[in-house]
Amino acid sequence: MKNGLSVKLKHIYGVEHIAHSPLRAAFGCFDGMDKKHRAAVESLIAQAYSERLPSALISFAGTEGTAVYTTEEEKEKLLQTSGLDFLISLEGGNTEENRTFVKRRLQLASFTDISAFDNTEELDRCFEARDFLSFLQLCGRPYSMSGTVMHGKGRGKTVGMPTINLSIPPNKKRPPEGVYATITHIDGKIYKGVTNIGRRPSVDNESAVTIETFLFDFSEDIYGQKIGLDIYTLIRNVMKFDGLEAVKAQVQKDIISARNFFG
Structure with missing residues (x-):
């Protein structure tokens, strides 16, 4: 003004x-x-x-x-x-x-x-340590990424846990591998969720790093839409599990952790 x-x-x-x-x-x-x-x-x-x-x-x-x-x-x-x-x-x-x-x-x-x-030394330290709460304090806002929802392999649907896959600009810094409590912005609304950033050792042997989010209480088709993703806190490291059922059990624990964080 x-x-x-x-x-x-x-x-x-x-x-x-x-x-x-x-x-x-x-x-x-x-x-x-x-x-x-x-x-x-x-x-x-x-x-x-x-x-x-x-x-x-x-x-x-x-x-x-x-x-x-x-x-x-x-x-x-x-x-x-x-x-x-x-x-x-x-x-x-x-x-x-x-x-x-x-x-x-x-x-x-x-x-x-x-x-x-x-x-950017302070931001670098927060980023590398995956300390996104300190990043938030330095910037006055969470670390965010904007991108387009793209098609994944659909394996989450097979265990009743569909995820959205985010494609970000190539010059945008991707957070280190981990599972994070996140908030996603879609059409002016916000949705809490759990985001896995990294490889998927439990479901394939590919080296590609993906950004996959499971949203709480959300089931709409948003392929091709542009959304925003805010990173709040690390829940755990990326780990390898014995099959999709084991993955599903762990994600349920991750959801509880994220819900408790957001309170």
């Missing part, structure tokens, strides 16, 4: 699509969009308003092959109601050369380099 009026965020990929005009801008990677990043964005918006300039967050999306905690599309969603005027997503790393090019190309009236806030 600015001066009581709603500001619609414009998300632009590449500086060539920006008209030459004065901007109040901040540079960074903003991976994770944690609390420090959000505080920096609020400061940027306030400064731009005092200078009567549009505010722009210049986000370096990283080099090809680099996995991120927050994709550019997710940053747009998180910043949609912040009051920011522009989110400018650029390919490449947050280097001095790239920053200099952008400053000259946009003829920035004023700017702030907040690269110091792009330290």
